[in-house]
Amino acid sequence: MTDVRHEQPVVTFTGLDHAALAARTRRWGWLHYARYRQASEGPFLVTALMLAIGNPILYLAATGLGLGSIVQADVSGVDILAKY
Numbered sequence: 098m099t100d101v102r103h104e105q106p107v108v109t110f111t112g113l114d115h116a117a118l119a120a121r122t123r124r125w126g127w128l129h130y131a132r133y134r135q136a137s138e139g140p141f142l143v144t145a146l147m148l149a150i151g152n153p154i155l156y157l158a159a160t161g162l163g164l165g166s167i168v169q170a171d172v173s174g175v176d177i178l179a180k181y
Contacts, residue, residue, distance in 0.1 A: 138145075
């Protein structure tokens with residue numbers, strides 16, 4: 098049979114069990130830290146999404162307008178503006 102160990106309570110009537118607290122922190126500390134980071138990043142979620150979507154769109158628009166203002170010649174004998 099497998100040995101099933103249950104975690105001992107951290108706070109007992111005799112005081113604080115530092116060994117159990119350290120073991121629990123080593124095991125579940127990453128989860129508490131991840132939850133903390135998730136909660137602290139919540140207010141900035143909308144801003145981060147707007148930047149992640151808006152930056153590539155603005156970059157492509159600026160590149161297209163910049164190159165469009167430089168290229169003034171016809172391409173393959175067809176006026177560029179005649180297509181649209």
